[in-house]
Amino acid sequence: MAQNLDTNRYREMLDKERARMQHQMRATEIKESQSDALSELSDYDDHPADVANETFEREKERTLRGTARATLDRIEAALGKMERGTYGLCDICGKAIPPGRLDAVPYATLCVKCQADVEGP
Ligand SMILES: [Zn+2]
Numbered sequence: 001m002a003q004n005l006d007t008n009r010y011r012e013m014l015d016k017e018r019a020r021m022q023h024q025m026r027a028t029e030i031k032e033s034q035s036d037a038l039s040e041l042s043d044y045d046d047h048p049a050d051v052a053n054e055t056f057e058r059e060k061e062r063t064l065r066g067t068a069r070a071t072l073d074r075i076e077a078a079l080g081k082m083e084r085g086t087y088g089l090c091d092i093c094g095k096a097i098p099p100g101r102l103d104a105v106p107y108a109t110l111c112v113k114c115q116a117d118v119e120g121p
Pocket of ligand 1 (some may be wrong): 090091092093094095110111112113114115
Protein backbone atom coordinates (compact mmCIF):
# COMPACT_ATOMS: atom_id res chain seq x y z
CA MET A 1 0.00 0.00 0.00
CA ALA A 2 2.68 2.50 1.00
CA GLN A 3 4.62 4.05 -1.82
CA ASN A 4 8.22 3.25 -2.34
CA LEU A 5 9.34 6.80 -1.64
CA ASP A 6 12.70 8.13 -0.67
CA THR A 7 11.33 9.46 2.62
CA ASN A 8 14.76 10.61 3.80
CA ARG A 9 14.83 13.09 0.97
CA TYR A 10 11.35 14.37 1.79
CA ARG A 11 12.15 14.50 5.49
CA GLU A 12 15.11 16.72 4.65
CA MET A 13 12.88 18.98 2.54
CA LEU A 14 10.32 19.14 5.36
CA ASP A 15 13.00 19.96 7.94
CA LYS A 16 14.29 22.77 5.75
CA GLU A 17 10.82 24.14 5.11
CA ARG A 18 10.01 23.94 8.81
CA ALA A 19 13.15 25.92 9.70
CA ARG A 20 12.24 28.51 7.06
CA MET A 21 8.69 28.89 8.40
CA GLN A 22 9.88 29.11 12.00
CA HIS A 23 12.29 31.81 10.94
CA GLN A 24 9.47 33.66 9.19
CA MET A 25 7.27 33.43 12.29
CA ARG A 26 10.04 34.88 14.41
CA ALA A 27 10.71 37.64 11.90
CA THR A 28 7.05 38.71 11.82
CA GLU A 29 6.85 38.59 15.62
CA ILE A 30 9.83 40.92 15.90
CA LYS A 31 8.32 43.27 13.33
CA GLU A 32 5.02 43.27 15.16
CA SER A 33 6.60 44.14 18.50
CA GLN A 34 8.53 46.91 16.76
CA SER A 35 5.38 48.33 15.24
CA ASP A 36 3.67 48.10 18.64
CA ALA A 37 6.39 50.36 19.99
CA LEU A 38 5.97 52.63 16.98
CA SER A 39 2.22 52.93 17.34
CA GLU A 40 2.63 53.93 20.98
CA LEU A 41 4.80 56.79 19.80
CA SER A 42 2.43 57.77 17.02
CA ASP A 43 -0.40 58.16 19.53
CA TYR A 44 1.17 61.48 20.34
CA ASP A 45 0.79 62.99 16.92
CA ASP A 46 -1.76 62.75 14.22
CA HIS A 47 -0.70 61.31 10.88
CA PRO A 48 -3.62 59.39 9.41
CA ALA A 49 -1.58 58.29 6.38
CA ASP A 50 1.07 56.71 8.59
CA VAL A 51 -1.60 54.96 10.60
CA ALA A 52 -3.21 53.57 7.46
CA ASN A 53 0.14 52.37 6.20
CA GLU A 54 0.89 50.87 9.58
CA THR A 55 -2.42 49.03 9.65
CA PHE A 56 -1.69 47.67 6.20
CA GLU A 57 1.78 46.52 7.26
CA ARG A 58 0.43 44.84 10.38
CA GLU A 59 -2.27 43.14 8.38
CA LYS A 60 0.37 41.87 5.97
CA GLU A 61 2.50 40.56 8.83
CA ARG A 62 -0.48 38.84 10.33
CA THR A 63 -1.32 37.16 7.04
CA LEU A 64 2.29 36.06 6.58
CA ARG A 65 2.38 34.62 10.07
CA GLY A 66 -0.95 32.89 9.58
CA THR A 67 0.37 31.27 6.42
CA ALA A 68 3.59 30.24 8.14
CA ARG A 69 1.60 28.82 11.07
CA ALA A 70 -0.68 26.83 8.75
CA THR A 71 2.30 25.56 6.76
CA LEU A 72 4.04 24.49 9.97
CA ASP A 73 0.93 22.54 10.96
CA ARG A 74 0.96 20.78 7.60
CA ILE A 75 4.68 20.02 7.91
CA GLU A 76 4.10 18.51 11.37
CA ALA A 77 1.23 16.46 9.98
CA ALA A 78 3.41 15.21 7.12
CA LEU A 79 6.22 14.29 9.53
CA GLY A 80 3.66 12.46 11.68
CA LYS A 81 2.54 10.51 8.63
CA MET A 82 6.15 9.61 7.97
CA GLU A 83 6.35 8.14 11.49
CA ARG A 84 3.26 6.07 10.82
CA GLY A 85 4.49 4.99 7.40
CA THR A 86 1.60 6.64 5.58
CA TYR A 87 3.60 9.50 4.12
CA GLY A 88 2.69 10.09 0.48
CA LEU A 89 -0.81 8.67 0.86
CA CYS A 90 -3.88 10.86 0.61
CA ASP A 91 -5.60 11.46 3.98
CA ILE A 92 -9.02 11.20 2.38
CA CYS A 93 -8.97 8.55 -0.33
CA GLY A 94 -5.78 6.76 0.74
CA LYS A 95 -4.39 6.76 -2.78
CA ALA A 96 -0.76 7.52 -3.48
CA ILE A 97 0.09 11.18 -3.97
CA PRO A 98 2.22 11.46 -7.13
CA PRO A 99 5.91 12.03 -6.27
CA GLY A 100 5.90 15.06 -8.58
CA ARG A 101 3.37 16.71 -6.27
CA LEU A 102 5.41 15.84 -3.19
CA ASP A 103 8.50 17.31 -4.82
CA ALA A 104 6.64 20.59 -5.23
CA VAL A 105 4.75 20.42 -1.92
CA PRO A 106 6.48 17.94 0.40
CA TYR A 107 3.86 18.59 3.10
CA ALA A 108 0.94 17.72 0.84
CA THR A 109 -1.35 15.35 2.74
CA LEU A 110 -4.06 15.15 0.08
CA CYS A 111 -4.00 14.15 -3.56
CA VAL A 112 -4.82 16.83 -6.13
CA LYS A 113 -8.39 15.63 -6.52
CA CYS A 114 -9.23 15.55 -2.79
CA GLN A 115 -7.45 18.88 -2.27
CA ALA A 116 -9.70 20.38 -4.94
CA ASP A 117 -12.76 18.80 -3.29
CA VAL A 118 -11.78 20.25 0.09
CA GLU A 119 -11.05 23.71 -1.28
CA GLY A 120 -14.16 23.78 -3.42
CA PRO A 121 -14.61 25.39 -6.82
ZN1 LIG B 1 -7.31 11.73 -2.36
